[in-house]
Amino acid sequence: MRDITFYLDFVSPYAWLAFAQLPAQLEGISCHVRYRPVLLGALLKQHANPGPAGIPPKRAWTYRHAEWLGHAQGTTLQMPQRHPFNPLPLLRLALECSEDGCINRFTADALFRHVWEGGGDALGAERIAALRERLAAQLRTDAQAAERAKGLLRTNTEEAAAAGVFGVPTVSVDGHTFFGVDGLPMLRDYLQGGDWFTQGRWEAAASVEQGLQA
Structure with missing residues (x-):
């Protein structure tokens, strides 16, 4: 059985789309998925990346693209009343349902639907x-729950x-990371032993010399 980690932040529409698609991409593959919430803003900041919402024309495109992708793949996706928003309250709430940093699919699904269905105010x-x-049935109720989250x-x-995750959604398996909704077919090919991966192309593709000097 393969051990897979799915990194997510509920503020990302693409994380919701990938979450919805993941079961179909993993069909027929023996694996265990761990859903691990992370703070996307901190990952972007580490690489001085403003994110799509930090570039006005790209922000408009991202929202149109995300809604179209949801329509195309049959996943309900409606932009919330305000976006981007501070996801910390939702991330911490999710992790009040955890002892080890991972949440179950029910919890992740509830949080994603809260944000991406109905067009309401996520906060x-x-x-x-x-x-x-x-x-309520998932939440830890001890006095340390909030601080632990x-x-x-x-x-x-x-x-x-530290594992090289620079955004969400990212899926990690065997030290390999697969980014984005469009990375899911590549993930499936890897898990099925696709020949591209057995030919050394994973390492070779990333070793291309940088053509621009800082």
């Missing part, structure tokens, strides 16, 4: 209260950065 107090109620998020993000 609206009443909506978050309803979300917390939905997750903060620590888990920091650790997840630091470990993801």
Whole structure:
């Protein structure tokens, strides 16, 4: 059985699209998926990357593209009332459902649907209260739960950065990272022993000499 880590942040529409597509891409493959929330903003900052929302024309394109992709793949996706937003409250809420930094698919699904279905305010107090109620059976209730969630998020993000994760969605397996919705078919090919991977192309493709000098 293959051990797969899916890095996510609920602020990313592409993370939601990839999350929805993942079961189909893994069909017939024996694996265990760990869903690990990380803070996308911290990963972007590490590489001085403003992200799509930091470039106005790209922001508009990203939202159009994400909604079209959702339509094309049959996944409900409606931009929330405000975006980007600070995802920390949602990430920490998710990790109040965790002891080790991973969350189960039910928890991830509830958080993603909270953001990407209905076009509501992702940080609206009443909506978050309803979300917390939905997750009640998953939530840790000890006095340290909130602080533990903060620590888990920091650790997840630091470990993801150390593993070469620069954005979400990213899937990691066997030391290989696959980025984006469009990386999922490549992931499936790798897991099925695709010949491109057995020919040394993974390493060779990344060893091309840099043509621009800093």
